[in-house]
Amino acid sequence: MSTAVLPPSPSVPAAARVATGDGPRASVAQTGVWIGIATISMSFAALTSALVVRQSSAPDWQHFQLPPLLYLNTLVLLVSSATLEISRRRRTVAALNATLVLGLLFVFGQVLAWRQLAAQHLFLASGPRSAFLYVFTALHALHVLGGLGGLLYVQRRLAGAVLAPTTFKAAALYWHFMAILWVYLLTLLTIRG
Amino acid sequence: MIARVVAGLVVLAVGGSAAGGGPPHRGLPAGTISGKVTYTGTLPKLRQIDMSKEPNCVTQHPTPVMTQDAVTGPANSVRYVVVYISAGDQGAPAATDTVHYDQKGCLYIPHVAAMQVHQPLAIFNDDPHSHNIHPLARVNAEWNKSQPKGAPPIRTSWDQPEFIPVKCNVHPWMHGYFVVLATPHSAVTDSTGEFSLAGLPPGKYTVTAWHERFGTQSQEVTIGGSESKTANFVLTARPY
């Protein structure tokens, strides 16, 4: 059995372990995020088709003005994407902290928007449009919290200067997707007024 | 099987007569309130129950069976009226005999069963096919049980007073009532429309007559000693 001596190939890191080498394999985290994005998009596509079918199935679709706070929250989320991109390019912790704060501000803003809706007596069960509004905002906020968890993990590793750029890129990719998804959802809910 | 049918008949005879429940107090003076329930106004037209879905039941009823929500007897008497003491009851001993509720020929026998809170109730299925009993209780706990052919009787009791409509999901025309009362003094009128509440210690009572379609009426009756008072009720009937 001839054992050819080959140059040591880049290690095969599981995402859990520190990825020092910068080989193509290290982008496993990015592949994982892209697959996650595909899954989440499919879920919201299913919910979109449910919204369309539900709107046409009965004339009880409510017509009310969305609380303007939602549009402000969108701005907050977009700014947080920008700060994250700055943090990724310059690997600065300050910008990353700003992203975390803005992310939390967005989630807090969403809850505030819920309270405004409640004040207008628009609850989950009061009609199909408000039901879909609550379902969309709740599921999106849940995934934003998941993204914040990822950013905390990235922050801890960035502080310890052991963060592979691809892992940072993966986390940033997920966060930008959160912003894009929210813009889509808000547009859908607005035009389906 | 034969034994149960005979038992069912015996109960029918006892339950059918107007001498309602409520054991008399030993030795104390005990009065009786009796009377007759009649109706005025035009009766709704009773419709024939269509049991064509269940051939076993169609064969058990040679003559057509009419709906039982407004059953009347001779001289405008009204059947299936529950007459009971709604106020002034002085805490008589609880009724302990088991109330028999039978399903025979895709009908509930008796159509209306009066019982006291916590009184044992036994539901029999004497049909050659499965029934399912669904008491639509709101105050009490609601349940919905099937009783296949030959299954053991369902033994239960109710712990809150309530007028519980009972339906069979498998045979939608089957309807009955469990009238659960706080007092043991109650009676269900038969086709003569007469009732009698015995064993009442002296006191002021409110007697109420309830019918599933013609509503409720109450009267005040005071019992001095071992005397018998009459209380007649006249319910109003509407065609639709």
Next chain:
Amino acid sequence: MTHGVATSHAPPRPQSFLRRHVFSVDHKVIGRQYLDLALVAVVTGMVLSWIMRFHLGWPETPVPGLGKLAPTGAAGGVITPEYYLALMTMHGTIMVFFVLTTAPFAGFGNFFLPIHVGAEDMAFPRINMMSFWVTLVAFLVLLSAFFVGDGPPLSGWTAYAPLSAVGKDAGPGQGVGQTLWAISIAIFCVAQLLGSLNFIATTLDLRTRGMSLARLPFATWAWFITSVIGLVAFAVLMPACILLILDRVAGTSFFIPAGLVISDRLQPHAGGSPLLWQHLFWFFGHPEVYIAILPGFGIVSQILPVFARKPLLGPRVFITCLIAIAFLSYTVWGHHMFLSGMNPLSATLFSVPTLVITIPATIITLLWIGTLYGARLRFTSASLFALGFVSVFVSGGISGFFLAQPSTDIYLHGTYFVVAHFHFVMGVAAMFGIFAGTYFWFPKMFGRMMNETLGRWHFWLTFIGVYCVFMPMHYLGLAGNVRRYSAFTDEYLQPLIPLHRFITIAALFTGAVQLIFLFNLIRSRLRGPKAPDNPWEATTLEWSTSSPPPHDNFGGRQPVVSHGPNEYGSAGPRDYVMQADPQ
């Protein structure tokens, strides 16, 4: 004997028993855990089917002991109609989700996909471990429906609204039981999505040197494509379950229209569409049946060449057909709803892709049969079950022709013909795939050989048994026997009762035969003879490492692949070339 390159540093080896055997991130332990869960689930599901079949054959005969086990559901040992439907719902849900999706895909896939691609573990080991424990939680939540409220739900594994969405007014089991069902399935979706994510990331990114996509073994191709289908399918079922739970507990009306009077009560809902649930469910439902069968395709295509001692005929054609089936599986869901009140024109539109999808399936079957041409077939339990898979899949697939056309579906929809079709394809063919995979990979997974004689007895009795159970169901369907009936009181069903009794006897016999397999599993795991590294002389990477494989699969060396998985029947001292053999 393995040839490869020293990896820079192996992952730290967990020490405590808990870390190594219970909360382990090693894909092999997780694969075994999934298979053990599937074993418990399949035994539960089979026992439920025994009780159901016995009730159909002899409705009035009490089952001794059942009265004590289920006092409300089976007072006096005779089960009530609602308990029969509850058992049917749990049988369907347990078998489809916790056996046919868990064992062939998550069980064998978790164990062998990383080894097949030459990796040390899955791309995200911790997520992989989480996906098993979340599946276990889902299974326990589902089983808790037996012990809570008024019993398990009775709306079938399809849980059509409004029967499933209205609440306890719709009947016993529709209160707490149905909510637990919906929560359990939502949790299961999360677990499957995490699993699929791991499978795809590992297949794409962690392939060792020389392991191009073309050289992936067929089983891995099947797991990879199944995980892509699963990703999209379960991503649709989860929001559907969330909307169903909201309809049930939060008073929304996604699936419940106005003016419904149930148990003499006007329901406080308005505007929902019951067809919306059917569309969302079946958009997941049909890809789900391909998730159950494609791993079986992969396993059979992996096993047949080994025992035919010749390459699989047309490997590229096989892979193309798998991909074609994956795409087409998302265009056919309407054939479940021809008569459901959906626009009749779309029935014609859905019937065309349904019939077209039979072409790739037929091609794959012909490839298997073509592989047998000129072979030198060796008969072991694994190869017998693989051949049995081909025969049973042909029977099940052909009855699909009748259900794919709306005109014949008018008569056959909702009858036992449908029950025969999906049991043959999912209940038997997929199970034969799992049996074949077990007999084939048991030596590699546990380092011990299974007993061949017991294996052969198990095959012959099961093969004949399943035909006796499920082929007559086609005849029941032709006679118009409606499915999901707990008793046959209609006059036109009376002459069919003897056939039902024959099926019941065959089902009890075939079920009992599975004890041979169970006994063989346990005995071989404890006292089976030591297994060599490559007992079947196969070529894929798992056979070039020890049995069972070490913690990092290849003992510190990363394999270099220089051959495809299909190198059988070659000239030379050995009639096969292993993938890891040097050039």
Next chain:
Amino acid sequence: MGKLFAVVVTVIALVSAAIFAFHVWWLPPDISTHGVRIDRQMNETMVVAGALFVLGQLALAGFVWRFSAGERGAPRPVKSFPGGPTPLVVLATVLVGIEILVLTFVGSKVWADVYQTPPAPGALQIEVLGEQFAFYFRYAGADGKFGAMHPEMMNDATENFFGLDPANDTTARDDIVVGSLVIPINQPVVLEMHAKDVNHSFYVPELRIQQDFVPGLVIPLHFTATTPGKYELVCTQLCGLGHYNMRAFVEVKTQPDFAQWLKEKAAAL
């Protein structure tokens, strides 16, 4: 071992196919005008599918019989399928492809006549209500008009299954509500299908017709019966614990008998 497998598979294939071929269990005789074409479609598919089934199983059995490794003698050199996979792909695509075209084209016409064409103008209109665990049927009565349905007034105890309000809806007073579907022969009938609570289905094997009730929708279903007699209508969509017992009888009467029956029911109102 290979020969045993081949024999078992062949026996199973031939026995199963024979039971199908000799119609040991088969569809009941058809009594509807559109049913004959469904039966023809069923027979055609049975022939084609039966052939594919038997050929498939026999091919598998034959190859296993022929190519199992002989215990005696030197191992024969391995031969691959003549021409590789392409002939099989072509065979499958052409064979199954043609069959699909034929079945779809013919089948879609049969389906369209029943489900995509409006009912004939002179069709007798009958309202059907599917409720938890019984069917009820309503005829328009003398005035030819159906009274409005009020879900909140539905009361099974007083046989008011359709929630009619005869007090102040005069058209409802003459509506005939019965528990079995009585229809005249050779006259198109259109059923307006209402679901009171959950999904149900309308299935009469002899009429070769099946259609789900969907709560919230009123679905028309039309057919024409040709043979007098009494047939069973059953529910095929799981609707709860009484699903197995949800049944009604379909009585197909000659024209005079039907008119007589209608008069009796109207009088008994």
